[in-house]
Amino acid sequence: MGMWFEDFIVGEMFETVARTVTEADVVTFSGLSGDMHPLHTDAEYAKATPFGQRVVHGALVLSLAVGLRGRTGRFDDTLIAFLEIRSWQFRRPVFIGDTVHARNEVVEARASSKPGRGVVVQRVEVVNQEGEVVQSGDMVTLVRQRP
Amino acid sequence: MGMWFEDFIVGEMFETVARTVTEADVVTFSGLSGDMHPLHTDAEYAKATPFGQRVVHGALVLSLAVGLRGRTGRFDDTLIAFLEIRSWQFRRPVFIGDTVHARNEVVEARASSKPGRGVVVQRVEVVNQEGEVVQSGDMVTLVRQRP
Amino acid sequence: MGMWFEDFIVGEMFETVARTVTEADVVTFSGLSGDMHPLHTDAEYAKATPFGQRVVHGALVLSLAVGLRGRTGRFDDTLIAFLEIRSWQFRRPVFIGDTVHARNEVVEARASSKPGRGVVVQRVEVVNQEGEVVQSGDMVTLVRQRP
Amino acid sequence: MGMWFEDFIVGEMFETVARTVTEADVVTFSGLSGDMHPLHTDAEYAKATPFGQRVVHGALVLSLAVGLRGRTGRFDDTLIAFLEIRSWQFRRPVFIGDTVHARNEVVEARASSKPGRGVVVQRVEVVNQEGEVVQSGDMVTLVRQRP
Amino acid sequence: MGMWFEDFIVGEMFETVARTVTEADVVTFSGLSGDMHPLHTDAEYAKATPFGQRVVHGALVLSLAVGLRGRTGRFDDTLIAFLEIRSWQFRRPVFIGDTVHARNEVVEARASSKPGRGVVVQRVEVVNQEGEVVQSGDMVTLVRQRP
Amino acid sequence: MGMWFEDFIVGEMFETVARTVTEADVVTFSGLSGDMHPLHTDAEYAKATPFGQRVVHGALVLSLAVGLRGRTGRFDDTLIAFLEIRSWQFRRPVFIGDTVHARNEVVEARASSKPGRGVVVQRVEVVNQEGEVVQSGDMVTLVRQRP
Numbered sequence: 001m002g003m004w005f006e007d008f009i010v011g012e013m014f015e016t017v018a019r020t021v022t023e024a025d026v027v028t029f030s031g032l033s034g035d036m037h038p039l040h041t042d043a044e045y046a047k048a049t050p051f052g053q054r055v056v057h058g059a060l061v062l063s064l065a066v067g068l069r070g071r072t073g074r075f076d077d078t079l080i081a082f083l084e085i086r087s088w089q090f091r092r093p094v095f096i097g098d099t100v101h102a103r104n105e106v107v108e109a110r111a112s113s114k115p116g117r118g119v120v121v122q123r124v125e126v127v128n129q130e131g132e133v134v135q136s137g138d139m140v141t142l143v144r145q146r147p
Numbered sequence: 148m149g150m151w152f153e154d155f156i157v158g159e160m161f162e163t164v165a166r167t168v169t170e171a172d173v174v175t176f177s178g179l180s181g182d183m184h185p186l187h188t189d190a191e192y193a194k195a196t197p198f199g200q201r202v203v204h205g206a207l208v209l210s211l212a213v214g215l216r217g218r219t220g221r222f223d224d225t226l227i228a229f230l231e232i233r234s235w236q237f238r239r240p241v242f243i244g245d246t247v248h249a250r251n252e253v254v255e256a257r258a259s260s261k262p263g264r265g266v267v268v269q270r271v272e273v274v275n276q277e278g279e280v281v282q283s284g285d286m287v288t289l290v291r292q293r294p
Numbered sequence: 295m296g297m298w299f300e301d302f303i304v305g306e307m308f309e310t311v312a313r314t315v316t317e318a319d320v321v322t323f324s325g326l327s328g329d330m331h332p333l334h335t336d337a338e339y340a341k342a343t344p345f346g347q348r349v350v351h352g353a354l355v356l357s358l359a360v361g362l363r364g365r366t367g368r369f370d371d372t373l374i375a376f377l378e379i380r381s382w383q384f385r386r387p388v389f390i391g392d393t394v395h396a397r398n399e400v401v402e403a404r405a406s407s408k409p410g411r412g413v414v415v416q417r418v419e420v421v422n423q424e425g426e427v428v429q430s431g432d433m434v435t436l437v438r439q440r441p
Numbered sequence: 442m443g444m445w446f447e448d449f450i451v452g453e454m455f456e457t458v459a460r461t462v463t464e465a466d467v468v469t470f471s472g473l474s475g476d477m478h479p480l481h482t483d484a485e486y487a488k489a490t491p492f493g494q495r496v497v498h499g500a501l502v503l504s505l506a507v508g509l510r511g512r513t514g515r516f517d518d519t520l521i522a523f524l525e526i527r528s529w530q531f532r533r534p535v536f537i538g539d540t541v542h543a544r545n546e547v548v549e550a551r552a553s554s555k556p557g558r559g560v561v562v563q564r565v566e567v568v569n570q571e572g573e574v575v576q577s578g579d580m581v582t583l584v585r586q587r588p
Numbered sequence: 589m590g591m592w593f594e595d596f597i598v599g600e601m602f603e604t605v606a607r608t609v610t611e612a613d614v615v616t617f618s619g620l621s622g623d624m625h626p627l628h629t630d631a632e633y634a635k636a637t638p639f640g641q642r643v644v645h646g647a648l649v650l651s652l653a654v655g656l657r658g659r660t661g662r663f664d665d666t667l668i669a670f671l672e673i674r675s676w677q678f679r680r681p682v683f684i685g686d687t688v689h690a691r692n693e694v695v696e697a698r699a700s701s702k703p704g705r706g707v708v709v710q711r712v713e714v715v716n717q718e719g720e721v722v723q724s725g726d727m728v729t730l731v732r733q734r735p
Numbered sequence: 736m737g738m739w740f741e742d743f744i745v746g747e748m749f750e751t752v753a754r755t756v757t758e759a760d761v762v763t764f765s766g767l768s769g770d771m772h773p774l775h776t777d778a779e780y781a782k783a784t785p786f787g788q789r790v791v792h793g794a795l796v797l798s799l800a801v802g803l804r805g806r807t808g809r810f811d812d813t814l815i816a817f818l819e820i821r822s823w824q825f826r827r828p829v830f831i832g833d834t835v836h837a838r839n840e841v842v843e844a845r846a847s848s849k850p851g852r853g854v855v856v857q858r859v860e861v862v863n864q865e866g867e868v869v870q871s872g873d874m875v876t877l878v879r880q881r882p
């Protein structure tokens with residue numbers, strides 16, 4: 001099921017399944033990351049901001065995007081390493097109860113100088129249940145060539 | 148205790164406290180993000196890779212960097228939004244039991260076109276207990292000006 | 295407080311206390327088990343199914359039944375091993391917010407071929423707040439005889 | 442990627458990826474299920490049993506088997522419901538640090554009396570890193586026919 | 589199984605079962621409480637203190653004492669409210685891997701001015717696997733009289 | 736940022752930031768502490784009590800108070816040990832969704848008999864979003880003198 005370097009064709013897209021971001025996710029991420037900014041953990045404070053309610057941590061949504069991509073199983077045997085995140089923009093707030101998925105487009109695929117591996121750049125957009133792009137940027141991974 | 152836009156001077160640095168990344172953190176992050184790649188969750192598989200052991204998720208270390216920055220309380224009342232992560236590079240693996248902290252240098256601070264706010268760019272380096280930089284990149288935030 | 299093999303009389307019943315299944319339980323179980331089927335984790339997807347909402351994992355409800363039985367403390371010193379689950383049927387969906395408890399009836403108790411121990415079979419029914427049986431089956435345990 | 446009823450051929454097998462069971466998993470499951478039997482939560486008590494150490498909850502291993510099967514994504518769009526677990530035997534103890542995966546063989550596949558669906562019975566064996574079968578039994582699911 | 593006000597006899601004692609405090613417990617409590625003091629979360633920092641290693645949060649051990657008392661089920665139907673904790677002393681550090689239980693002695697039991705209820709004061713000692721008292725103090729509860 | 740013994744002036748107060756207590760917090764604390772009293776975990780049971788709904792564990796609110804105090808970072812380098820909690824009263828119930836913070840007043844500060852350290856007693860009040868004191872008592876800590 002894994003995708004080898006040769007399987008990544010520039011211009012091809014895939015979409016992941018979706019996931020609802022729950023209050024429990026936000027609470028767990030606050031504790032795990034240590035980011036307890038009142039915007040995420042204090043409902044009274046959040047009510048008084050322009051958002052009007054608690055906002056999901058940007059880095060949690062980014063982490064969900066990584067996880068949703070991984071859940072496809074495509075990288076289970078073929079990924080060597082996650083190299084870089086480029087120009088990752090937090091474009092719209094995500095709220096508790098929103099459902100997000102990731103849209104992935106191969107924008108670059110080049111063989112590495114080391115044999116047997118290649119660098120794949122994917123343009124990733126995280127999309128909510130309204131079809132709005134909430135985050136986007138490029139994820140760069142190092143992938144095995146087909147043996 | 149919060150830092151207003153005016154308090155960010157290009158060239159100034161601060162270091163966060165440190166935190167040990169535990170197996171429990173990796174397990175929680177696997178479940179939270181859904182990223183259960185065998186490199187993170189299967190010790191037998193990981194033993195057979197060049198890493199020789201399970202590797203901490205790159206996005207978890209990034210999240211810890213955000214959290215460690217937040218724990219300073221500097222942004223508690225002054226942060227408006229997290230705008231962007233630029234050129235975030237995963238430079239060295241982090242293993243279970245490593246202790247990381249973040250080094251932050253203000254590299255840009257410019258008033259926003261909207262009044263009362265400014266954009267701050269910080270160069271963030273995540274450093275392990277050996278003093279090695281394991282991840283680095285720029286974090287861009289929107290911060291309130293002093294009222 | 296523990297129950298020895300001799301204390302299990304065929305036909306006797308006991309009921310456990312009850313517990314409300316929360317969204318946090320479902321989120322934790324998704325991450326712990328790795329079962330992130332959209333029926334459990336994607337509220338938009340679930341809305342479009344005949345269930346109309348997210349469904350609690352069957353294996354979580356089964357695990358709660360085991361835990362509720364254990365909370366009685368009856369097995370704390372007397373249980374040797376959990377041997378088998380027989381004909382465990384998922385009969386009705388459990389939804390977030392439902393409150394379940396377990397009804398246990400001893401249906402078989404026979405001395406083991408090894409001295410000092412016996413096999414106890416209990417018919418377990420998991421019941422929701424409406425009195426409906428949502429799951430049922432037999433749990434077989436190996437229990438110490440009274441010393 | 443999903444498997445429709447027609448794709449299940451009696452006699453065909455698939456194996457899941459593997460996962461290491463951590464102390465954190467056991468702790469989380471104790472709290473989630475409420476099963477805090479000293480065999481799982483008291484290292485001193487466990488040391489004095491024939492097992493010599495804490496044992497992973499049987500129902501956690503069963504839950505992991507369900508999750509590992511789900512991670513293949515095969516059931517994401519095609520599963521209607523989990524119907525039954527039959528003759529699930531806890532055959533060998535699983536210890537903290539063990540790595541388990543599931544072996545699945547289709548043993549029965551019959552159309553349902555209701556149109557558009559079928560019942561699939563899979564013989565599931567949970568196998569540890571030594572190749573030993575630690576749990577086994579049948580999982581019965583209701584699956585969509587190809588539209 | 590519950591204990592009514594009349595069942596509490598001054599001078600009577602009971603001991604709870606024991607529980608091993610794991611690294612996962614400490615990590616979870618750090619995130620839940622927000623107490624991420626480096627003594628609990630930074631193994632390098634802790635190494636350089638007189639303790640020589642990370643110390644379990646005092647409030648976590650106190651919480652475990654409450655939980656271990658509750659696991660007896662004695663209070664399930666009879667507890668009205670937890671009123672007060674008196675003179676709770678943190679006497680010795682608890683380390684990851686220690687196993688603790690609670691020793692409870694009724695030191696006072698008096699009928700309340702309101703009918704049908706009474707106040708019970710218990711002297712609680714938390715004891716580690718070496719038999720050392722690590723914490724102690726009085727817990728005051730409001731309990732129902734036998735109907 | 737840390738506060739040394741000399742920085743604690745009797746009569747001085749500080750207030751922490753606030754935090755909303757979520758259902759996820761209550762669920763996690765139930766599992767972590769093992770205190771699964773139906774008042775905290777069974778919504779149907781709780782409905783029938785004078786509280787009319789599930790109540791947050793007293794010891795969780797106490798733990799949050801410790802954590803909120805710690806989040807100020809004041810004790811990061813200067814705290815030697817948490818010595819005692821005195822007369823901690825559970826004065827009003829806290830419900831899921833309430834937002835609490837802690838008010839701290841230095842009521843005693845005396846040099847220790849051992850050089851380089853001092854004992855600080857703070858009167859702590861936990862206050863909800865209505866301004867009501869829900870818990871209060873004294874926290875006694877051992878703090879370093881300025882080097």
